Amino acid sequence: MTISTASPEAAPPATSPGPAAIIDMGRVANLVHQLLVELGENPAREGLADTPDRVAEWWNTFLSPHGAATTTCFTESQLGGQLVIVGGMSVWSLCEHHLLPMNLQVTAGYVPHGEVVGLSKFGRVAHHFAGRLQVQERFTHQVTDYLKHVIGHENVAVAVRGVHLCMSMRGVRMEEARTTTMLAGGRFETDPVLSQQFLTLTTGLWRAS
Numbered sequence: 001m002t003i004s005t006a007s008p009e010a011a012p013p014a015t016s017p018g019p020a021a022i023i024d025m026g027r028v029a030n031l032v033h034q035l036l037v038e039l040g041e042n043p044a045r046e047g048l049a050d051t052p053d054r055v056a057e058w059w060n061t062f063l064s065p066h067g068a069a070t071t072t073c074f075t076e077s078q079l080g081g082q083l084v085i086v087g088g089m090s091v092w093s094l095c096e097h098h099l100l101p102m103n104l105q106v107t108a109g110y111v112p113h114g115e116v117v118g119l120s121k122f123g124r125v126a127h128h129f130a131g132r133l134q135v136q137e138r139f140t141h142q143v144t145d146y147l148k149h150v151i152g153h154e155n156v157a158v159a160v161r162g163v164h165l166c167m168s169m170r171g172v173r174m175e176e177a178r179t180t181t182m183l184a185g186g187r188f189e190t191d192p193v194l195s196q197q198f199l200t201l202t203t204g205l206w207r208a209s
C-alpha cells in the first residue's frame with residue numbers, strides 16, 4: 001500500500017473566491033464596534049462590551065480551514081469497482097449574498113480505481129470549502145472538482161442539501177425550503193444504474209436525518 005497526499009488549495013480552479021490568508025482581528029473588532037454604533041447600540045454596555053472581539057474571533061475561526069491541509073489517498077489495487085458513498089456530513093457556511101448561515105448536508109460518492117480516499121478526509125474537504133463566503137452551487141462545484149483532483153478520475157458525484165437562513169428568516173420566510181444541488185461526473189453521468197444507486201442511497205440518507 002502506498003499513501004499519497006494533496007492539498008485542497010492545489011486543486012483547480014485557483015481563481016475561485018476564498019478567504020484572506022490573514023485577518024487583522026483588531027481591525028475586524030473595530031469594524032464590528034462601528035457597526036454596533038451605526039445600528040443604534042451602545043457598544044460599551046455590559047452585554048456588548050466583549051462582542052466585537054468575540055465576533056472577530058469567530059470570523060477568524062470560520063475562515064480558517066479545519067485541518068484540511070492534506071487529503072490522504074491509499075493505493076489498494078484490489079478495491080476497484082465498488083460504489084463508495086460518504087453521507088451525513090453537515091457543515092455550516094455563510095451565504096455571500098446576505099451574510100446569513102446556511103447548513104449544507106453533503107453526500108459524496110465515487111468508484112475507486114485502485115486508490116481509495118481516507119474516509120474522514122471527505123468531511124475535512126467539506127469543512128474546507130464551507131469556511132468562506134459561499135453559494136451552495138459553487139460549494140458543490142469546489143468539493144466535486146477537488147475530489148476529482150484527489151482521486152485522479154472523473155467518477156465522482158456530490159449531492160448537497162442546503163437550509164438557507166436567508167430563505168427562512170428573511171425574504172420569503174420559507175422555513176421548510178431545502179435546496180438541492182448535485183454534480184455527477186464520469187460513470188455517474190453515463191451509467192444509469194450507478195447514478196440511480198447514488199441517488200437512492202443519498203435520498204435515503206437525507207430521509208433518515
Ligand SMILES: [Zn+2]
Pocket residue numbers: 095096097098099100164166167
Ligand atoms: Zn442568501
